[in-house]
Amino acid sequence: MITANPFSLLSVYIPSIFMQLFVILMVILLLAGTIFDMINKKNVKYFFENAKKAKKQAKKELSSSERASVVLKTVTHEILTTSELGKGKRRIAHLLGMYGTIIFWITSIIMIFSLSKTNSSNLTIYPILWHIGALMTCLGGYWFWFFLRVDVSSEAHPWYRIVQADLFVLSLVITSTFALLWSFFQSSELVLLGNLFFVLFCLANIILFGGVYWSKFAHMFYKPGAAIQRNLAEADGSRDNLPEPSDQPKQFGLGIKREAPKHY
Numbered sequence: 001m002i003t004a005n006p007f008s009l010l011s012v013y014i015p016s017i018f019m020q021l022f023v024i025l026m027v028i029l030l031l032a033g034t035i036f037d038m039i040n041k042k043n044v045k046y047f048f049e050n051a052k053k054a055k056k057q058a059k060k061e062l063s064s065s066e067r068a069s070v071v072l073k074t075v076t077h078e079i080l081t082t083s084e085l086g087k088g089k090r091r092i093a094h095l096l097g098m099y100g101t102i103i104f105w106i107t108s109i110i111m112i113f114s115l116s117k118t119n120s121s122n123l124t125i126y127p128i129l130w131h132i133g134a135l136m137t138c139l140g141g142y143w144f145w146f147f148l149r150v151d152v153s154s155e156a157h158p159w160y161r162i163v164q165a166d167l168f169v170l171s172l173v174i175t176s177t178f179a180l181l182w183s184f185f186q187s188s189e190l191v192l193l194g195n196l197f198f199v200l201f202c203l204a205n206i207i208l209f210g211g212v213y214w215s216k217f218a219h220m221f222y223k224p225g226a227a228i229q230r231n232l233a234e235a236d237g238s239r240d241n242l243p244e245p246s247d248q249p250k251q252f253g254l255g256i257k258r259e260a261p262k263h264y
């Protein structure tokens, strides 16, 4: 199963052009959802106004090479490693989900768009990576969903309580789960089950990409932008209009040591 290209097996019934159009439709849904989100929630407008206001407080003008170095350091040290999630399980689960999803999307695009080119679609490395990507997403996503979600780990809600904020993580893991089940049943030649999970895989993708406006999908664009702005503000001394940290010793009393902070 892991070496079989599921899109290649499917192309016997569905012409590759339809699969390519589906991918393009998902990209359009993603762009439309993000743009609509930016216009309606005005978060990007606030972000730029705040950055402009902070710039007036800047203590030094950064040269372009200094700016480039801050951006590069943020990308390599923070964004690609999601360092804001600290050192624990939360970060490992996120890295599994993030890189799993990126590998899954890239290999899906490569396999779908090279179906008509005889040699490239036969390479087994892409199906292997596609299955590994889906497995990593499931591992990170279900770990987060069952054990690490703030509602479950800190607010003692049961794992099966679903709210709108769960739309992203749920549609993400369910898409990968259906992809794996579709591939499994298709390679086992259980046609009916294979077709059922293929339809469910398509529906899950429509919910994932069509739900961008209502879900946390766009955090993957906003978070990097906010991290870059925060570090630029640190470097030019404007500090996002926040006061400098105090140089006085921390005095919170002994109570703060009794329990690790986990009630948000």
Ligand code: HEM
Binding pocket: 078, 079, 080, 082, 084, 085, 090, 094, 097, 098, 099, 101, 102, 141, 144, 150, 165, 166, 168, 169, 172, 216, 219, 220, 223, 224, 227
């Ligand atoms: C393909 C890229 C990415 C995927 C698939 C992804 C996936 C996820 C998922 C499924 C969640 C859980 C959402 C929830 O709270 O229900 C999440 C949360 C989060 N993501 Fe991402 N993410 C991506 C990129 C990024 C990037 C680039 C950053 C930061 C630079 C980032 C930072 C975060 C943070 C801080 C959280 C909150 C985690 C928590 O509450 O424990 N993510 N992400």
